[in-house]
Amino acid sequence: MRLVAMDTSSSWLSVAVADDTTVLASLNEQTNLQHGTVLIPRIQQLLSEHSISLDSIEGLVVGMGPGSYTGLRIGVTAAKMWAISKSLPLYEVSSLALMAASISNPKVDAAIIPLMDARRLSAYIGYYHYAQGKLVAVEPDCHQDWQEWVVTHHSVLEQYQTIYLVGEAIEPFADILREQLSQVEIVVQMAYPKTDVALELIQEPVADVHVLAPNYTQVTLAEREWAEKKEQLHDDEMVQTTVQ
Incomplete structure (x- = not known):
């Protein structure tokens, strides 16, 4: 199956086209959250540059967050x-x-903790490991104060020999983790959501696309209303724009 995968949850735009397990083309670009103006043109550009016809696309993959409310x-x-x-x-x-x-x-038996900075040392936090060769979520992604998250997970995390902390500009988060888990090897790796690995993660297609909503984790009503007003123009533009 030929799929187009996209993620707009961070300041990076990531798009990939793949056949089954083979990535045919990919694009990763720092857009400073200007996804509303560049997403569709970049998809069209990627397909054109690699002579991939729109009619050959048989399915889509989308990053659901958590992350930037606007981008998602x-x-x-x-x-x-x-x-x-x-x-x-x-x-x-x-x-x-x-x-x-x-x-x-x-x-083997390492924890993988991807982070997106949500300001003031709070973060969008994932907690994963590999089981039988597959990446598995130990618990659902969340939005929480990092110090609190580390404290509440201390007894579990200290059992690992190695923890991978993954994200951008996350050294302050790594310092807190090292202070709490001095006996654990903390490996920091720069990363953002890249869709060329999306095929490893997909399961069943969405049952009802019409009701699909991003995973915002924790967004207050005031934040959501403010963002909806600010982004209505972007949504209107997106609704009027299709990949051709």
């Missing part, structure tokens, strides 16, 4: 519109899982 609205809206208009299956993946999957040859 744009990416998920675009994927839903495309899937509905072309009657394509749509698969969802965790954006944090995309980051966790970037670890190459992790040590």
